[in-house]
Amino acid sequence: MTHKVIKVKDNDVVGSTNDFLRNLLSSGKIQALLVPQNTPSKKVAFPVLISDPKKLHADIVAPILPASTATIVSKMTKVQPPSKPIGVVMRSCQIRALIELVKLNQASLTNIVIIGVDCPGTFPTNTYTEFPEKKTPTQFLLEAWTKKSDEAEKYFRSACRVCKDPIPTNADIILGFYGADIEKEIIVEAHSEVGKNILKELPLEDEEEGKSREKAVKELREEKAKKRAVFLKEKEGLKGIDKVSEFFDKCVNCHNCRQACPICYCKECLFDSSVFDAEAYKFLRRAEIKGLFKMPNDALLFQLGRMNHMILSCVECGLCEQACPNNIPLMDVFIPAAENAQKEFDYQPGKDTKEKIPMIVYREDEFLEVGEK
Amino acid sequence: MSEEKKDHKKEDFEPKIVGFLCNWCSYAGADLAGTSRIQYPPNVRIIRVMCSGSVDSMYILRALLEGADGVFVGGCHPGDCHYIDGNYKARRRMVLLENILGTLGLEKERVWLRWISASEGQKFADTMKEMAEAVRKLGPSPIAKHWNL
Numbered sequence A: 001m002t003h004k005v006i007k008v009k010d011n012d013v014v015g016s017t018n019d020f021l022r023n024l025l026s027s028g029k030i031q032a033l034l035v036p037q038n039t040p041s042k043k044v045a046f047p048v049l050i051s052d053p054k055k056l057h058a059d060i061v062a063p064i065l066p067a068s069t070a071t072i073v074s075k076m077t078k079v080q081p082p083s084k085p086i087g088v089v090m091r092s093c094q095i096r097a098l099i100e101l102v103k104l105n106q107a108s109l110t111n112i113v114i115i116g117v118d119c120p121g122t123f124p125t126n127t128y129t130e131f132p133e134k135k136t137p138t139q140f141l142l143e144a145w146t147k148k149s150d151e152a153e154k155y156f157r158s159a160c161r162v163c164k165d166p167i168p169t170n171a172d173i174i175l176g177f178y179g180a181d182i183e184k185e186i187i188v189e190a191h192s193e194v195g196k197n198i199l200k201e202l203p204l205e206d207e208e209e210g211k212s213r214e215k216a217v218k219e220l221r222e223e224k225a226k227k228r229a230v231f232l233k234e235k236e237g238l239k240g241i242d243k244v245s246e247f248f249d250k251c252v253n254c255h256n257c258r259q260a261c262p263i264c265y266c267k268e269c270l271f272d273s274s275v276f277d278a279e280a281y282k283f284l285r286r287a288e289i290k291g292l293f294k295m296p297n298d299a300l301l302f303q304l305g306r307m308n309h310m311i312l313s314c315v316e317c318g319l320c321e322q323a324c325p326n327n328i329p330l331m332d333v334f335i336p337a338a339e340n341a342q343k344e345f346d347y348q349p350g351k352d353t354k355e356k357i358p359m360i361v362y363r364e365d366e367f368l369e370v371g372e373k
Numbered sequence B: 001m002s003e004e005k006k007d008h009k010k011e012d013f014e015p016k017i018v019g020f021l022c023n024w025c026s027y028a029g030a031d032l033a034g035t036s037r038i039q040y041p042p043n044v045r046i047i048r049v050m051c052s053g054s055v056d057s058m059y060i061l062r063a064l065l066e067g068a069d070g071v072f073v074g075g076c077h078p079g080d081c082h083y084i085d086g087n088y089k090a091r092r093r094m095v096l097l098e099n100i101l102g103t104l105g106l107e108k109e110r111v112w113l114r115w116i117s118a119s120e121g122q123k124f125a126d127t128m129k130e131m132a133e134a135v136r137k138l139g140p141s142p143i144a145k146h147w148n149l
């Protein structure tokens, strides 16, 4: 592993990382860079594919995840991957999602250089655009960080609060804030041969003490695990049809959650298909079973069906929850469901592209009691 | 006693069970039970499928949400699937479905998977008796009375 640092000039974290990214893009090692950058209105930062280093004014700190970066990389690579490397700046949950999409043959890592960024957490898109504080979300977050205060916590999306691991894995290069004194420097690590070859060409300084990062990462992971345990405990009560149906009461079956989900990739989702179009008499017959039934129909079937189809690959990015027009706190059920199901199959989404997703493989000598009881 | 309470009286409750039976084994097993005049409870409504591996969890969920008191999936014994591994995949899917239903407290005891071959008419009848009894004990599905799903 190569350890380097970006020196932070004039206390300008974003500017200094942009110098690094511009150098990277100018080096010719990559032909373009996908990176969050504020739109001209400055109200919102979106992933932007940049080929001209002069046009790069990114903000890799911006606490927002407006759309799945993994889905974007899938779009850019699944028809034909690039012939020369493209750098993609991603948060850990999106790298995990990308790995799942590769397993599902929906994305390629050929000539994709993953630049993972430590993630302090993100705000819901609407909180970001209507940020109530006097500073920009990025300034606010950076100041909270240097003060080591948790005042940004209240703005974070619930998925981020209990994130499994904010530190990127499977990245070629990591830009690290944890363990760095970010008023002075940002850590740059190469985690692959590709990453090493790139960093070698760039004007970076050697890192003095690698130990502080290790310790900070360990502490962060422990703290997150604690928060997650509390969250899981809290949500244990959400059980039984009374509570579950009440939880989804506001669902209008719009499928926005599925649309925002990086894992749900099916071109034609069963739930959009004509399976759910039926003659009037069939609706009436269904009404007659219970005497009445709620419309739009099959909202809970959609939720449970979707869960059955994708929960083993759920990376807990919370984009589904962010997309819900009726603010249903979907993570309250998706995180416990993902936790339990992934444990059952001893499967960690996003860990390894060589691992197969559990529903396409089997062993003859497993779950022997199922089917025999 | 209110209408609703009366619904829940267990003694006179006849469970509605939806059975997805593999054409090559359990369905033939049910047929054999019939032609051999082996008695089994009429609670099960049989739907023939080509393989237990073709039963998407969606079918099971739909039946449960629409008011079935139990859902049965019958497949060929491990190693005997006519499509080689459909039943192994069905088994994994069942583990996942039960896990999710368990997390949400949604009556996973009402969903059964069993291996029953074409020659096991008696086993089919016995399993149906066993399941009808077990579901009768559980009582009517609480999901069945919810119309706001």
Ligand code: SF4
Pocket (backbone or CB within 6 Å): A257, A260, A261, A262, A263, A264, A313, A314, A315, A316, A317, A318, A319, A320, A321, A334
């Ligand atoms: S289900 Fe929700 S949390 Fe899970 S991967 Fe999809 S969008 Fe992310």
Ligand code: SF4
Pocket (backbone or CB within 6 Å): A250, A251, A252, A253, A254, A255, A256, A257, A258, A323, A324, A325, A326, A327, A328, A330
């Ligand atoms: S986005 Fe919300 S309302 Fe729309 S289908 Fe998903 S949970 Fe239901």
Ligand code: FES
Pocket (backbone or CB within 6 Å): B022, B023, B024, B025, B050, B051, B052, B053, B074, B075, B076, B080, B081, B082, B083, B084, B085, B086, B087
């Ligand atoms: S053919 Fe019977 S389970 Fe596959």
